[in-house]
Amino acid sequence: ILAKQTPNYSLLKNDEDTIRLCFNENPFGVSPKAIEAMQKSMTDASKYDFKYADVLKSKLEEKNQLNKENFLVSAGSSFLLELIAKYVSIDKGHIVIPEPSFTIFAPITEFLGMSKTVVPLNSNKEIDLESMLKSIKSDTKLVYICNPNNPTGHLLSREKMENFIQKVPKNVTILIDEAYIEFTNQPSLSDLVNQYKNIIVTRTFSKLYGFAGARLGYAIAHPEFLKNLEKLQSWSGGEISIVTMAGGIAALEDTDFTNKVLKNNQLAKEFTIKELNKKGIKVISSETNFVYFSLENYKEDYFNRLKSAKILGGKTYEDEGKWTRISIGTLEQMQKYTKAVFG
Ligand code: PLP
Numbered sequence: 140i141l142a143k144q145t146p147n148y149s150l151l152k153n154d155e156d157t158i159r160l161c162f163n164e165n166p167f168g169v170s171p172k173a174i175e176a177m178q179k180s181m182t183d184a185s186k187y188d189f190k191y192a193d194v195l196k197s198k199l200e201e202k203n204q205l206n207k208e209n210f211l212v213s214a215g216s217s218f219l220l221e222l223i224a225k226y227v228s229i230d231k232g233h234i235v236i237p238e239p240s241f242t243i244f245a246p247i248t249e250f251l252g253m254s255k256t257v258v259p260l261n262s263n264k265e266i267d268l269e270s271m272l273k274s275i276k277s278d279t280k281l282v283y284i285c286n287p288n289n290p291t292g293h294l295l296s297r298e299k300m301e302n303f304i305q306k307v308p309k310n311v312t313i314l315i316d317e318a319y320i321e322f323t324n325q326p327s328l329s330d331l332v333n334q335y336k337n338i339i340v341t342r343t344f345s346k347l348y349g350f351a352g353a354r355l356g357y358a359i360a361h362p363e364f365l366k367n368l369e370k371l372q373s374w375s376g377g378e379i380s381i382v383t384m385a386g387g388i389a390a391l392e393d394t395d396f397t398n399k400v401l402k403n404n405q406l407a408k409e410f411t412i413k414e415l416n417k418k419g420i421k422v423i424s425s426e427t428n429f430v431y432f433s434l435e436n437y438k439e440d441y442f443n444r445l446k447s448a449k450i451l452g453g454k455t456y457e458d459e460g461k462w463t464r465i466s467i468g469t470l471e472q473m474q475k476y477t478k479a480v481f482g
Contacts, residue, residue: 171396173389175389195388210358212376233255241288256274268299304338317340350390
């Protein structure tokens with residue numbers, strides 16, 4: 140049995156040739172059109188220039204066929220998870236979260252006095268919506284669903300999600316984290332926000348657009364919900380650099396870049412899964428830019444092999460650390476990865 144392991148992230152500090160397959164980053168970097176726009180915007184960096192946020196919201200409005208009032212932009216979507224966690228904690232209560240999932244906000248709710256129910260994945264490694272529903276109590280304030288889920292890459296169908304949303308009491312906030320939705324063929328659930336005032340969808344520029352370091356994300360919800368959230372901010376969106384917003388505006392239009400990213404991701408993911416399958420490794424089918432698999436049948440020292448090849452992989456999860464996640468890089472990087480681990 141493998142102990143729970145976290146890779147040596149200190150390798151990240153200096154080595155240019157380290158292959159980063161640890162944080163589901165974009166292996167092609169930032170969209171070139173975004174870089175150009177960011178460079179141009181730097182001369183405005185001395186100003187409190189509100190037009191950037193306004194243009195960004197207009198672009199999001201256009202792209203998602205909603206109104207500006209349905210959007211809250213922020214410096215990355217983690218910031219929004221945090222803001223929502225603080226908001227639901229105001230009168231204390233209870234949250235329901237799946238495990239494993241991207242629950243970085245859960246410690247904040249605990250610190251602010253909330254209790255929680257952690258619901259394990261079902262035997263297919265899917266978020267167990269039935270059990271999540273059953274875990275809702277009279278004081279439950281929030282249910283979190285990451286769709287597709289990180290670390291598994293599994294996507295719950297729209298039909299299942301809609302059915303779930305209908306059954307959750309209307310006083311319970313349903314936080315739907317769609318950080319990876321662009322990698323799937325399923326549309327966002329954001330079109331439901333005006334119909335269901337208790338859902339909030341979070342999205343990010345970190346993955347498809349390569350903005351993990353630039354920091355840009357947004358929430359989509361009913362305007363009333365967002366107005367309440369904004370009460371926790373002195374200046375909504377004031378934490379985002381205008382350079383980042385300028386980049387975000389341009390990135391939304393750089394379809395050459397996003398098409399390249401999506402095409403590569405599909406090819407490199409198929410290649411990786413095929414190689415893992417050849418070695419008898421159990422892999423969860425993924426609709427994201429990462430793959431979740433079991434090290435149960437792997438006889439070598441996985442993390443040592445990664446280290447020797449200067450590859451950073453993900454940490455381990457579940458069943459005493461039998462499961463791990465690898466981000467999908469370029470095809471060439473994935474060839475190096477499979478050779479290093481299985482060669
Ligand atoms: N949500 C999920 C599911 C993620 O995997 C991540 C980052 O990996 C985030 C949110 C946070 O993204 P960011 O804060 O960069 O927008």
